[in-house]
Amino acid sequence: MVEVERLLMLFRAFRERDDTAFYKAAESLIAEELTANHHGLAQELQEALGQSRPRRNASKSGNGLSTLPRDRRSGEQLISVQERPVDTSTLILTPGTEQQIRRVIQERENRLKLARCGYHPKSKLLFWGPPGCGKTLTAHYLAEEFNLPVGLVHLSALISSFLGDTASHLQRVFELAKASPMVLLLDEIDAVGKNRDDPNDVGELKRVVNGFLQAMDSFFSTESIVIGASNHQYLLDPAVWRRFDDVILFPMPGPKDRLQFVERLLNGVSYEGKMDSVAKKLAGLSFADIERVLVEAVKTQILQDRDNLTPSDVAAQLKSFKQPRSMARKRSEQRADE
Numbered sequence: 001m002v003e004v005e006r007l008l009m010l011f012r013a014f015r016e017r018d019d020t021a022f023y024k025a026a027e028s029l030i031a032e033e034l035t036a037n038h039h040g041l042a043q044e045l046q047e048a049l050g051q052s053r054p055r056r057n058a059s060k061s062g063n064g065l066s067t068l069p070r071d072r073r074s075g076e077q078l079i080s081v082q083e084r085p086v087d088t089s090t091l092i093l094t095p096g097t098e099q100q101i102r103r104v105i106q107e108r109e110n111r112l113k114l115a116r117c118g119y120h121p122k123s124k125l126l127f128w129g130p131p132g133c134g135k136t137l138t139a140h141y142l143a144e145e146f147n148l149p150v151g152l153v154h155l156s157a158l159i160s161s162f163l164g165d166t167a168s169h170l171q172r173v174f175e176l177a178k179a180s181p182m183v184l185l186l187d188e189i190d191a192v193g194k195n196r197d198d199p200n201d202v203g204e205l206k207r208v209v210n211g212f213l214q215a216m217d218s219f220f221s222t223e224s225i226v227i228g229a230s231n232h233q234y235l236l237d238p239a240v241w242r243r244f245d246d247v248i249l250f251p252m253p254g255p256k257d258r259l260q261f262v263e264r265l266l267n268g269v270s271y272e273g274k275m276d277s278v279a280k281k282l283a284g285l286s287f288a289d290i291e292r293v294l295v296e297a298v299k300t301q302i303l304q305d306r307d308n309l310t311p312s313d314v315a316a317q318l319k320s321f322k323q324p325r326s327m328a329r330k331r332s333e334q335r336a337d338e
């Protein structure tokens with residue numbers, strides 16, 4: 001989006017006294033500066049904006065997100081609501097994934113049109129794919145698009161060793177999402193949706209999965225969205241993934257995505273080599289790993305007071321990133337041979 005449009009958004013939000021829209025425009029301006037590597041300016045803007053972001057929608061419904069459900073025995077919170085904005089401006093989706101996400105947005109934007117014909121927009125999504133490929137980031141992106149907070153379910157607290165507690169925890173979490181508009185994010189959903197045919201199961205698994213199925217079946221909201229994320233879609237009980245309106249794969253980046261991501265990350269950095277050869281060197285890495293290697297390389301350049309990033313900075317970081325992983329692999333191969 002061009003800067004003038006952002007400024008117009010800011011001004012309109014101010015005129016209409018719409019705090020949420022104002023913060024959204026201001027934060028996207030800050031994200032833009034971060035993407036351009038203007039970290040100093042971004043920080044100044046952030047400081048000028050302050051931390052007091054309005055609680056989106058929570059106050060609108062007045063239904064008390066401040067009283068989040070907890071485990072009655074341990075007192076542990078079952079869910080936390082994340083209001084802190086996540087920078088989603090660097091998000092890159094592979095074409096197939098992007099098409100599905102666009103469709104989710106389009107359905108939501110046209111929900112009245114759909115409702116007139118008796119249809120609902122997709123509201124239960126299953127994201128799956130290897131680690132570090134954008135599942136959580138896209139959940140935040142959708143939250144931002146729909147101006148909703150993200151309710152992150154704490155599965156460790158939710159799954160209780162006490163009979164029946166897990167099902168009641170699930171019900172309470174889904175009840176909250178029904179009452180307060182949010183993106184309800186169940187990360188590592190395989191923990192509650194495992195295949196009930198597991199031979200090691202002693203019965204509890206069946207109860208947990210059945211509790212989840214019931215919670216999903218009784219969940220209906222015109223505003224909230226449930227997103228389950230998993231690295232292992234095939235561990236999920238087939239009945240679980242039938243409950244989702246759409247199953248969206250987040251694959252490892254292909255050559256084009258990699259190049260686009262590298263260009264975005266190195267935007268504003270003076271690089272001595274060619275971007276496409278960096279992108280080739282980083283083949284086989286997830287988005288998260290690519291980011292980690294490049295951020296470390298840029299930090300090294302800064303710490304050494306150099307003006308340019310060099311191909312050997314990247315190569316050195318890639319080597320130190322891969323080393324512990326290849327050692328771990330060798331060790332596990334050795335163990336398997338013994």
Ligand SMILES: Nc1ncnc2c1ncn2[C@@H]1O[C@H](COP(=O)(O)OP(=O)(O)OP(=O)(O)O)[C@@H](O)[C@H]1O
Pocket residue numbers: 090091092093129130131132133134135136137138187229230231250261287288289291
């Ligand atoms: N598609 C992407 N586009 C841009 N950045 C990405 C993408 N995927 C991952 N990243 C970067 O990696 C970080 C971690 O990604 P994210 O948490 O979304 O991965 P995930 O798929 O949820 O992984 P996990 O399965 O381990 O939970 C992001 O915060 C972002 O910086």
Ligand SMILES: [Mg+2]
Pocket residue numbers: 135136137187229
């Ligand atoms: Mg994740």
